[in-house]
Amino acid sequence: MSEAFDIAIVGAGPVGAGLALALDGAGYRVAVIEAAPPSSETGSTFDARSLALAWASRQVLATTDPALWAEIEAGAAPIHRIHVSDRGRPGFARLDRDDEQVPALGYVVENRLLGRALHAALDRSGVTLFCPARVTAVDRSPRRARVLAEGPEGRVDLTASLLVAADGGNSAVREGAGIGTHRVEYGQTAIIANVAPALDPGTTAWERFTETGPLALLPLTEGRCSLVWTCRQGEEEELLGLDDAAFLQRLETRFGGRLGGFTAVGERHAYxxxxQYAERFTARRLAVIGNAAHVLHPVAGQGYNLGLRDAAVLAEVLADARRAGRDPGDETLLTDYARRRRADYARTTAFTDGLVRTFSNAVAPVAALRAAGLVALDRLPPARHALARQAMGLGGPVPRLARGLAP
Known part of the structure; x- marks a missing residue:
């Protein structure tokens, strides 16, 4: 016998878990299926991976569950300022929380801390969590979706009016629904690591554009920075093969001396x-969110925040449907969700893609215009404000959760 739910979410990562929590208390019976067991990692580690949370994402999480946000904030590093520069050329731009009248432009939080807080919130919610459980089959009929999964305790068999694919960039649920993806290669690779600068990074995030792509340093707790160093594809093997001292020296040459050099680096990974974007965000009885719908370049840290806004808007659409007594898997409702996400997705993708292409172009006239643009941006408050709003996730219509309102 299948266990019946209103909504089944495949994937309990930050976006899938966020949607489940946003729907808790909305009157739906919600199930979440997650293949990976909860991490047992505890304590602080130098190498912990991290995510940048925009201000709008902070609002979504805090509105969803104040206790959840309190736990995240206790271990997060706030971003009060963002310094943007172009290597080897004059001019820079600065964004500041005071200009935007917010406590922080965003926050940097370790993945393990965020995951632990989200799973704790799921445990105390009314959501049913099957974890670990790996989806083995999905069938979507005109009236219901059926999901089969396997876990340590045996077979999971459930039905739902709506199935949500939140299972990442290689989403099996999306592929099983026949939704294809388009991918544009940048010819770049990201080197990800944590580093310790000689000077305390404080609450400033650095975005430095170079001829091989952007280099970002985001403040972490304990005087560390999260490094995202974009290099040309093929150069990553050399950077990964350097010893720590040589790597840090190369980083200082590339970044400059604003942080007094670097004293330590942790494990390095290349991606x-x-x-990448899905051909469509919905199918019969199915909504696609987060990385299953779109994967962006990490410049400006927009990927997770765009995905969490997917969850916030879908929660809003579903909450309205519940109040109106509508079927949560109704085709017109899903069409409304896709329509409401279109503008934000197009704007954020254009913003991210434009930064990558413009600031990776070494042609002299383009570089000169770039430098002039940064100078103008720093001196024009309306332009700075528009850029800050986009970086904060407030560049377009803002979901109710991001405004501090219930969905």
Whole structure:
């Protein structure tokens, strides 16, 4: 016998868990299926991976569950300022929380801390969590979706009016629904690591554009920075093969001396970079969110925040449907969700893609215009404000959760 739910979410990562929590208390019976067991990692580690949370994402999480946000904030590093520069050329731009009248432009939080807080919130919610459980089959009929999964305790068999694919860039649920993806390769690779600068990074995030791509240093707790160093594809092997001293020296040459050099680096990992997006965000009885719908270049840290806004808007659409007594898997409702996400997705993708292409172009006239643009940006408050709003996730219509309102 299948266990019946209103909504089944495949994937309990930050976006899938965020949607489940946003729907808790909305009157739906919600199930979440997650293949990976909860991490047992405890304590602080130098090498912990991290995410940048925009101000709008902070609002979504805090509105969803104040206790959840309190736990995250206790271990997060706030971003009060963002310094943007172009290597080897004059001019820079600065964004500041005071200009935007917010406590922080964003926050940097370790993945393990965020995951632990989200899973704790799921445990105390009314959401049913199947974890670990790996989806083995999905069938979507005109009236219901059926999901089969396997876990340590045996077979999971459930039905739902709406199935949500939140299972990442290689989403099996999306592929099983016949939704293809488009991918644009940038010819770049990201080197990800944590580093310790000689000077305390404080609350400033640095975005430095170089001829091989952007280099970002985001403040972490304990005087560390999260490094995202974009290099040309093929150069990553050399950077990964350097000893720590040589790597840090190369980093200082590339970044400059604003942080007094670097004293330590943790494990280094390389990831090829590209833009990937689903051909559509819905199918019969199915909504696609987060990385299953779109994967962005990490410049400006927009990827997770765009995905969490997917969850916030879908929660809003579903909450309205519940109040109106509508079927949560109704085709017109899903069409409304896709329509409401279109503008934000197009704007954020254009913003990210434009930064990558413009600031990776070494042609002299383009570089000169770039430098002039940064000078103008720093001196024009309306332009700075528009850029800050986009970076904060407030560049377009803002979901109710991001405004501090219930969905």
């Amino acid at each position: 090829p970079l590209g833009l």
